[in-house]
Amino acid sequence: MILGIIGSGQLGYMMINTMRKYPMEFYVIDENKGPAGYIADKFFYLNDYKTFVNSCDYVTFEFEQVDETVLKYAGEKNKLRPDIKSVNLKKDRLLEKDFLRNNNLPVAEYEIADNYKKAFDIAQSFGKGVIKSRHGGYDGKNQYFIDKNTKYIGHDNIPYVIEKFIDYDYEASIIAVRNENKDFEFFDPSFNYNKNGILIYNIAPVKNNNISSKMINIAKTLMNKLNYIGVMGIEFYAVNDNVIINEYSPRVHNTGHHTLSGSSISQFEEHVRSVMNLKIVKPVLFKPSGILNIIGTDINGKINKIIDNKTDIYWYHKSEVRRKRKMGHINIYDDCYDNIQKKINELINIVYENGLDNYI
Amino acid sequence: MILGIIGSGQLGYMMINTMRKYPMEFYVIDENKGPAGYIADKFFYLNDYKTFVNSCDYVTFEFEQVDETVLKYAGEKNKLRPDIKSVNLKKDRLLEKDFLRNNNLPVAEYEIADNYKKAFDIAQSFGKGVIKSRHGGYDGKNQYFIDKNTKYIGHDNIPYVIEKFIDYDYEASIIAVRNENKDFEFFDPSFNYNKNGILIYNIAPVKNNNISSKMINIAKTLMNKLNYIGVMGIEFYAVNDNVIINEYSPRVHNTGHHTLSGSSISQFEEHVRSVMNLKIVKPVLFKPSGILNIIGTDINGKINKIIDNKTDIYWYHKSEVRRKRKMGHINIYDDCYDNIQKKINELINIVYENGLDNYI
Numbered sequence A, B: 001m002i003l004g005i006i007g008s009g010q011l012g013y014m015m016i017n018t019m020r021k022y023p024m025e026f027y028v029i030d031e032n033k034g035p036a037g038y039i040a041d042k043f044f045y046l047n048d049y050k051t052f053v054n055s056c057d058y059v060t061f062e063f064e065q066v067d068e069t070v071l072k073y074a075g076e077k078n079k080l081r082p083d084i085k086s087v088n089l090k091k092d093r094l095l096e097k098d099f100l101r102n103n104n105l106p107v108a109e110y111e112i113a114d115n116y117k118k119a120f121d122i123a124q125s126f127g128k129g130v131i132k133s134r135h136g137g138y139d140g141k142n143q144y145f146i147d148k149n150t151k152y153i154g155h156d157n158i159p160y161v162i163e164k165f166i167d168y169d170y171e172a173s174i175i176a177v178r179n180e181n182k183d184f185e186f187f188d189p190s191f192n193y194n195k196n197g198i199l200i201y202n203i204a205p206v207k208n209n210n211i212s213s214k215m216i217n218i219a220k221t222l223m224n225k226l227n228y229i230g231v232m233g234i235e236f237y238a239v240n241d242n243v244i245i246n247e248y249s250p251r252v253h254n255t256g257h258h259t260l261s262g263s264s265i266s267q268f269e270e271h272v273r274s275v276m277n278l279k280i281v282k283p284v285l286f287k288p289s290g291i292l293n294i295i296g297t298d299i300n301g302k303i304n305k306i307i308d309n310k311t312d313i314y315w316y317h318k319s320e321v322r323r324k325r326k327m328g329h330i331n332i333y334d335d336c337y338d339n340i341q342k343k344i345n346e347l348i349n350i351v352y353e354n355g356l357d358n359y360i
Helices: A010-019 A035-039 A046-055 A068-076 A084-091 A093-102 A116-125 A209-225 A254-260 A267-275 A337-351 B010-019 B035-039 B046-055 B068-076 B084-088 B093-102 B116-125 B209-225 B254-260 B267-275 B337-351
Strands: A002-006 A025-030 A042-045 A058-061 A110-113 A128-133 A143-147 A160-164 A170-178 A184-186 A190-195 A198-204 A230-239 A242-249 A289-295 A311-315 A326-333 B002-006 B025-030 B042-045 B058-061 B110-113 B128-133 B143-147 B160-164 B170-178 B184-186 B190-195 B198-204 B230-239 B242-249 B289-295 B311-315 B326-333
Touching (some): A002 A010, A002 A046, A002 A068, A010 A025, A042 A046, A046 A068, A058 A267, A110 A116, A116 A143, A116 A160, A170 A209, A170 A254, A190 A254, A198 A337, A209 A242, A230 A254, A230 A267, A254 A289, A254 A311, B010 B254, B025 B035, B042 B046, B058 B267, B068 B084, B110 B116, B170 B254, B190 B254, B209 B242, B230 B254, B254 B311, B326 B337
Parallel strands (some): A025 A042
Antiparallel strands (some): A128 A160, A170 A184, A230 A242, A289 A326, A311 A326, B110 B160, B128 B160, B170 B190, B230 B242
């Protein structure tokens, strides 16, 4: 059994690392060799995409912004999972929002604009608004928060989607999995803390059960509508007892990394199992768990300060440290949510000794 | 940080696989490239042992029957962990037994013989005895059970150790870890089922608490006496409420593989942490857990029959299936010991469809 992974980043890296225990091989394709490429059984450059696809039983992707030619060819060969529809919707925020709204899934009010000035005016007309590039963009890139008092400063004249700002209580997300037999399973939703559009830490399970149930139902509906195969991450705004979808990611997701520790199965294993037609299972969270991302810094000399009997380190082995770059993460599990929060606060001071803002 | 591993088998393979998540590299040295060699950051052949040792921060071994030149050189450079004493005692069963007895640790009555005939006679004089080759030998190789009724059949005329046969209730083992600071931690001891001298399955924790306490105390004493650094596996015979040491292994051990699932930390992580001067911790068994070894067979077409929400597969990616060869193992965890036993019985029928005896 050979699984092809398009994309050579940390998500592919953890997918391979987690599933090396199975009698399987992993081939990776990308423009450049990254973490997943280093540990793949075979690495292919993009121009070799036909050999890559033809030698794999199934092909998945670790990130949705990957080369379209490979995706298309794998799709034509009936090997691509999840299928290309789930990616195409992600290439254009308008299509994604329209799809969600047309399926009666809760999204914030939104409009589009073909240049920044128009986007700015719409955002101000909302009172408070968020401008996001219509195509591409993740981890807060090309995102602008605008309110009545924001002074106009020009930005790239590209197409934008403008969302009415949701005055949410907090952000939350769910990791769910679905297979060819339409079986559906999910991990307990997590509370997420983002800053500058980047996930800093998260903790699962989220405390509010109403919020959880709504997220689970939405995940099930969305994945059924897409006839989805694989793991999906869906981010939400939680407002009182309700949730509004921020966006979905057709792949394993940063807010699912906590499933690597203290859980009976990880999101990476569920994804590979589902894509490869192996049984998916109901995950059991042995303990509440969370992660702290390590961004823009190494942890040289700090490992012994970080690890104890309730923490673990996942390092992505990237070639160099860069500001805003996710270098690894720390898993934390404990008997209760509040202990995890406390530990994360301590770890932030260890990892980001010059203050978080200097790294992201 | 670079850890050198002498030996390229499945134990090194799991060590690397488990610890890839750390900001570390793994170099492997062996006569031939095996599973661990395939996934190592660098592989060295034996004649390159000086470069190997000099480029590593620490050197450990995945198996005690490895090249002596490398062990010695790593020892001279103060990089070998555990140190060479723990290996030397294992190269000669007499030294091992003498060491244990001299330290008041419980072993069966034993004698030595320099040829098979003498060994046979001593075994018969014990009433019931076990003949084991004095040097080398594992997984039941060169072991003979003799009683009053056994007819003499000649075997290799090599030195032997003869043990008085212990009429034990069952076999059990403990996996423990110790570091440079003399910190000591242990995993819950397991019940082991062996056949033809090969471990077939095990389940932890063992049901008898008196047996457990005795094993823990013996592990602590033995590791202190050896000033041991790393993980050690110690096998015992359980008789009523007492234990007698069968043997110890100065390394990660087949009866510790259950710590890969349902446990807060695995034996492989504790070993690498201890050897690399990283914190070792008290392991928490989230659930009772066990393993079934996959010996002498592949599992092609059987994965979906094996995996469910309480089982997992660890495959060693060896080049070919051979009778008696350990090809992988299955982890099982559940809420109680008896459920695990039941599941193991089911799995034996799936994996060994022609009857266990035909594979070992």
